[in-house]
Amino acid sequence: MSSNSTTDNLCAPDDNLCITREHMQAVIIVPTLLLFGTLVTLLFLFLRRYCPERRRSIVTAPQSYGSSHRHTQRQSHRRHLQGIDAPPGINPLEHEELPMSVKQVQQNVKSALPQTTTERHHNAFSQVTALPLTFSIKPNDAVSLHRARMDNRNVILRVLKETASSSEQQQFLDFASFVSGLGRHPFLPELLGVVSVQIPMMIVMEELQHRDLLGFLWRCRQDSSGLEPPCDMTEKTIYIMAAQVASALEYLHGKGCIHGNVGARSVLVGGDLTAKLWGLDSAYRRRTQPSSPGEFEDMEMRKWQAPEVLARRVISPSSDVWSFGILLYEMVTLGDPPFAQIMATELMQHLQRGNHLKRPPMCSSSLFSIVTSCCHWNRKQRASIPEVIKKLQAGERSANGRTVLRAPEPIDIERYLREAGYGEAYNYAVL
Known part of the structure; x- marks a missing residue:
């Protein structure tokens, strides 16, 4: 026998209150349980979606603090440098990334430089040719000289050979920091930039015609x-x-x-x-x-x-x-x-x-x-x-x-x- 017939037997045809009580479970309780289950499911999905981001942000925060702390250490270390700190506007090494074998070189030199950059890249140069040796150029096993064009002007590239050791790279980058630290003067050759992110590293100087x-x-x-x-x-x-x-x-x-x-x-x-x-x-x-x-x-x-x-x-x-x-x-x-x-x-x-x-x-x-x-x-x-x-x-x-x-x-x-x-x-x- 169906439920409708059962309800009809228990309640008079014109007794609406009785009929409502008899259908309460099917009409109210079951939909409420289904709605509650849906809300629980949505809450679970919400937590799965946002809890990992929260955990990652918690992990990242100490790293950011550590980076800031190291930056403070670098700034406090500047007064102990032997070379001349670079002036504002010159930072050959910002965002420097070197192989692991010379990572310490990068860290040591970067501390001597400010936060702006004249970093150059190899594709900035055209018409690159080896500079002919003359009496005034002493051969150097670690460095070679080239002429090139950059920004519609002639430049000299002082190129560190790819076979250079870590100590030679350190000295090369320290020299760049030293020259930049001297600042500009009308009767000193102008330092135009440094290539330090890519190998080979280069120091870019203006070329003087004679x-x-x-x-x-x-x-x-x-x-x-x-x-x-x-x-x-x-x-x-x-x-x-x-x-x-x-x-x-x-x-x-x-x-x-x-x-x-x-x-x-x-x-x-x-x-x-x-x-x-x-x-x-x-x-x-x-x-x-x-x-x-x-x-x-x-x-x-x-x-x-x-x-x-x-x-x-x-x-x-x-x-x-x-x-x-x-x-x-x-x-x-x-x-x-x-x-x-x-x-x-x-x-x-x-x-x-x-x-x-x-x-x-x-x-x-x-x-x-x-x-x-x-x-x-x-x-x-x-x-x-x-x-x-x-x-x-x-x-x-x-x-x-x-x-x-x-x-x-x-x-x-x-x-x-x-x-x-x-x-x-x-x-x-x-x-």
Whole structure:
């Protein structure tokens, strides 16, 4: 018998209250249970959906704190660095990712740099060609030099070879940090960026059309053959270019940095004959790897070094002043070596006897007086860089700007190496 018939038997046909009570279970209780089950199911799905995210956020929070804590440690560590911290706007290494074998290198160097970046990538360069070796470029087993185009300008790429060790990578990146920390100056070559995320790593510098001053002076010894741009040097040009180099030296000294390698090989020349001081490797090594006072690394630098440097005594800015006087001698002689008739090993004794540079035939008395004011045996008697700048600016106003300096013959490389005191015929790096 059906339920409807049962209900009809229990309740009168017109008794609606009785009929409602009899159908309560089917009409109210069962749908309520179904609705409750649906709500429980939805709540379960909701918890499964959002609880994992909550757990992940709880795990991530300590990592974020740790990262912030490490950042604070890096900031507090900056004052203990041996190198020069980079200024705002330069950070070659932001977001750096290196192989595990050199991960420590990346961590050490990154702490020396600020948070903005000039990071470059390999696809930023075009027309990349190897830079031809000249006298002014010393071969380096870890670094090679290339010319390239970047942002519609010529640049020089200092490329770290892929076979470089972790320590060589550390030194390469530290040098980039050192150069960027010096900041910008009109007579220092501009650091344009660093490639550090990709291998090989690169330091990107502006290219100056005439490259090193020594090679430029050698081309000026005779009339241009038409193969090279004209490079006429006058006494007035010497005053102007020398003042630019002196300005760069004054800036470095203001940074507490002694150059230690001033010479024509360490000056770069632009197409408009702007002179920019480079050759900062010695300054970098002296700043980051302090050694005994007065120590210099290369025997071929002897004829440019002040007496106190030759005697391995304390180096000071006046030591750069002596070398600057030798640079003036190189410029006015169009690249002759100083003390040509004296062996490098005998130079100290030669100077102790009171001997000094002889005035070149093409050098005016006013210009040579600046040379002698820089090259006093007693460093206390040498002119300071600001005094030298004033003398050069005063001399420029009355200098001969018409007569082009010439030399009777081109340079003889073998003879130059012998007279300059180089131990063997290899080149000296300026980049």
